[in-house]
Amino acid sequence: GRTFAAGDRLKDLVENYASLNIVPVAISYEYEPCDFLKTKELLAAHNAPGDKPYEKDEDEDLNSIITGITQWKGNVHIHVCDPLTREELQACAECPGHSSGLGHGPGERIQSGDQRMKSSGTGRHGTQDFNAFAANLCALIDNKIRQGYKCFPSNYIAYDLLHGTSTHKEQYTDQDKAAFLKRLESLPEMVFGSNSDKLLPEVLKAAQHIFLKIYANPRSAAHS
Known part of the structure; x- marks a missing residue:
């Protein structure tokens, strides 16, 4: 060879x-199948002490791979x-x-x-x-x-929410936004489980920020 x-x-x-x-x-995926897992991991890494980097659980990578393969992605563009x-x-x-x-x-x-x-x-x-x-x-x-890479309505919605703007409102419908907000609203339970009702406001805000960035990044990269 x-x-x-x-x-x-x-x-x-x-x-x-x-x-x-x-x-x-x-x-390109309309919905990132590992969005909640990535949010949890990035939040943990962000909150890890400076002298002690975040360490993944033993099966964390395997779980991410399985989730990425099997979970719903919405529309897919190749x-x-x-x-x-x-x-x-x-x-x-x-x-x-x-x-x-x-x-x-x-x-x-x-x-x-x-x-x-x-x-x-x-x-x-x-x-x-x-x-x-x-x-x-x-x-x-x-x-x-x-x-x-193709940007879906979810990417434009996340970008607008993250930056407090309506710049891309022509790129999505009210139904698109409602579906995305419903997914965002499920974030506390999906990321924190039974501890979701005990979350500090700043922790929830940080998690939401990470979640929105995951979806907004493709739009940001496309226009950089």
């Missing part, structure tokens, strides 16, 4: 990955992007390493289609720096997936 490590020549690295015919795929081109892979090999997982690091931008990545920073252009190539490739794929 082909090796995935950098070869003696730049063209080997590009050819190895070009032969894979990489096709990024963006999968966007299959164009395969990565040899030109894009060549640009990944020639461009210095980036500092952002989304391809927007200082002095750098990763573009789609037949456009090339450009950088005003300094670096080892045309070298066999595999780490830089891998970082640039990941950023390119992330950027294409982000461009193909």
